[in-house]
Amino acid sequence: MNFWKRRLPLALTVIYGLAGFAMQIIPALNGYRDIQNSWMPILFGFSIAIGVASLTKYHFTKMRRQPEERVYSIITFISLVVMAVAGLIGMSQDGGVFTKLFDNLFSYVYVPLQATIFSLLAFYITSAAYRAFKVSEWISTLLLVSGFIVMLGRVAFGPLMVFGKLSEWIMAVPTVAAMRGLLIGIGLGIMATAIKIILGIERSYLGGE
Amino acid sequence: MNWEKIGDFLLSFKKKSIYLGMFILVSIPLIMKMSTRTYITEEVESIYDKVEEVYEYNQENPNDKQAIFVSIDFAPSSKAETSPMLNALLRHAFMRDIPVLGWAGVRTAADYGIERLNSVAKEYGKKYGEDYIYLGIAYPFLQAVLSLNSDVRIFSSTDYYGTDTYEIPIMKQFHSYNNIGLLVSISSTSLSELYIQYSNTLFDQDVAAGVTAVNAARLYPYLQSDQLVGMMGGLKGAAEYEQLVNKLEKKVIGEDVKNYLREFYKKKDPSEYEKKYYEPKFTETQLINKMNSRKLARMGMSSQAVAHFYVIILIIIANVGYFIKRKYE
Numbered sequence: 001m002n003f004w005k006r007r008l009p010l011a012l013t014v015i016y017g018l019a020g021f022a023m024q025i026i027p028a029l030n031g032y033r034d035i036q037n038s039w040m041p042i043l044f045g046f047s048i049a050i051g052v053a054s055l056t057k058y059h060f061t062k063m064r065r066q067p068e069e070r071v072y073s074i075i076t077f078i079s080l081v082v083m084a085v086a087g088l089i090g091m092s093q094d095g096g097v098f099t100k101l102f103d104n105l106f107s108y109v110y111v112p113l114q115a116t117i118f119s120l121l122a123f124y125i126t127s128a129a130y131r132a133f134k135v136s137e138w139i140s141t142l143l144l145v146s147g148f149i150v151m152l153g154r155v156a157f158g159p160l161m162v163f164g165k166l167s168e169w170i171m172a173v174p175t176v177a178a179m180r181g182l183l184i185g186i187g188l189g190i191m192a193t194a195i196k197i198i199l200g201i202e203r204s205y206l207g208g209e
Numbered sequence: 210m211n212w213e214k215i216g217d218f219l220l221s222f223k224k225k226s227i228y229l230g231m232f233i234l235v236s237i238p239l240i241m242k243m244s245t246r247t248y249i250t251e252e253v254e255s256i257y258d259k260v261e262e263v264y265e266y267n268q269e270n271p272n273d274k275q276a277i278f279v280s281i282d283f284a285p286s287s288k289a290e291t292s293p294m295l296n297a298l299l300r301h302a303f304m305r306d307i308p309v310l311g312w313a314g315v316r317t318a319a320d321y322g323i324e325r326l327n328s329v330a331k332e333y334g335k336k337y338g339e340d341y342i343y344l345g346i347a348y349p350f351l352q353a354v355l356s357l358n359s360d361v362r363i364f365s366s367t368d369y370y371g372t373d374t375y376e377i378p379i380m381k382q383f384h385s386y387n388n389i390g391l392l393v394s395i396s397s398t399s400l401s402e403l404y405i406q407y408s409n410t411l412f413d414q415d416v417a418a419g420v421t422a423v424n425a426a427r428l429y430p431y432l433q434s435d436q437l438v439g440m441m442g443g444l445k446g447a448a449e450y451e452q453l454v455n456k457l458e459k460k461v462i463g464e465d466v467k468n469y470l471r472e473f474y475k476k477k478d479p480s481e482y483e484k485k486y487y488e489p490k491f492t493e494t495q496l497i498n499k500m501n502s503r504k505l506a507r508m509g510m511s512s513q514a515v516a517h518f519y520v521i522i523l524i525i526i527a528n529v530g531y532f533i534k535r536k537y538e
Binding site: 038118131175 | 222228231248287359411422426429433443518520523526532
């Protein structure tokens with residue numbers, strides 16, 4: 001059991017991690033990248049199956065244990081089944097009922113729902129800005145003034161063009177300075193984590209430890 | 210004067226009235242179809258210039274053309290910002306007779322992507338499979354991006370419609386970074402960064418991005434390091450590109466674009482075009498929509514401008530109220 005659950009996944013991680021490096025830095029091995037790439041959709045296909053199984057299991061458990069939230073789980077499960085069935089059958093019937101069902105559900109249910117949720121942000125942000133954006137210290141004043149300049153700069157015209165130039169400077173100098181620091185930090189973090197995983201030091205993805 | 214009461218009043222606006230104010234202010238410019246002009250920034254102009262460079266290269270080398278690869282990586286929630294970018298970019302490429310290859314980096318963009326490609330291609334009489342191609346969803350994304358280094362047909366064995374990619378004429382010449390002059394990721398996700406990290410850094414591919422305003426700040430460092438050719442940031446970036454393309458369109462097609470579109474298919478043989486992709490004619494409603502799509506971002510900019518002013522005024526009101534309360538309490 002230890003072999004299937006721990007040693008084998010660990011060995012595969014080390015082998016494929018090192019192979020990935022090798023394929024990148026040794027020109028003679030570059031050709032194998034295409035083989036690796038064409039394997040990936042198959043592996044990811046299995047991950048979808050695992051995802052669906054996991055989602056189904058989670059919501060069935062929730063339906064049993066949390067009756068007050070049962071309705072949400074039922075809606076999620078029905079949506080999953082209907083979209084999957086409509087999509088899968090629709091694939092082989094171009095222009096048929098199932099294709100139309102899938103397209104209509106996507107265009108007239110999913111898209112407006114997503115757009116609505118995102119649009120609500122404008123309202124929440126306005127209300128939150130009114131309530132929370134207070135000038136109390138010099139640092140919050142600085143943030144507020146920069147925010148004003150960028151907001152005016154994005155829509156600048158005529159005499160407001162001075163804000164356009166200032167906004168460009170804010171985005172190109174202080175923002176880049178901060179972002180560059182963040183990106184370098186993130187990059188180093190990714191590298192360190194990748195090395196730890198490949199060398200088998202970081203094993204939390206196997207569960208436990 | 211009772212300053213304390215004034216302070217209380219300035220801080221007492223209810224959520225409902227703030228929301229209602231926002232709704233009315235954003236709706237009016239959209240209903241009135243008001244559009245504003247904006248100034249052009251260097252980062253947007255450099256994408257335009259790069260596309261023009263590809264056009265000039267193709268004019269000089271008709272047997273060794275370069276294509277533009279468009280990755281449609283946005284969810285419907287950000288369509289308002291990203292869709293005008295995609296429209297403008299596709300119009301620019303098709304107007305300049307540049308072959309276009311496309312795919313969707315996210316599942317939710319897969320159907321929308323082909324709808325946009327077919328719709329814009331129709332305006333210039335471009336034919337699917339010869340002038341443009343859509344490979345559907347690029348999944349798993351990273352492997353898809355890497356596969357463009359050698360031959361994307363190995364990875365994407367069929368296009369969106371299920372046709373073998375080895376059988377599609379345009380794919381015979383354009384299937385790797387070697388023949389792609391510019392790769393543009395129109396994105397509301399972090400996928401643009403992956404193109405920078407892989408396509409540009411590993412394979413030296415010129416990459417540009419069109420991203421939502423919230424994502425733009427993250428990409429500025431890549432602009433300065435020249436890892437990114439250019440960037441359209443948010444609705445403003447889209448409006449800038451739209452303006453540049455409209456100006457070009459007037460130069461190439463003429464002032465009366467609507468009439469040009471109305472007459473376009475009257476001179477053509479309809480049997481040349483497969484109805485599977487689009488109907489080779491424009492109805493009056495379609496013509497109105499086509500003309501509106503040419504100022505979509507600039508129309509959105511009017512609403513955005515009003516919304517920005519509204520937020521600024523509210524913050525000022527709240528701070529004046531806060532200041533008065535602090536002083537007189």
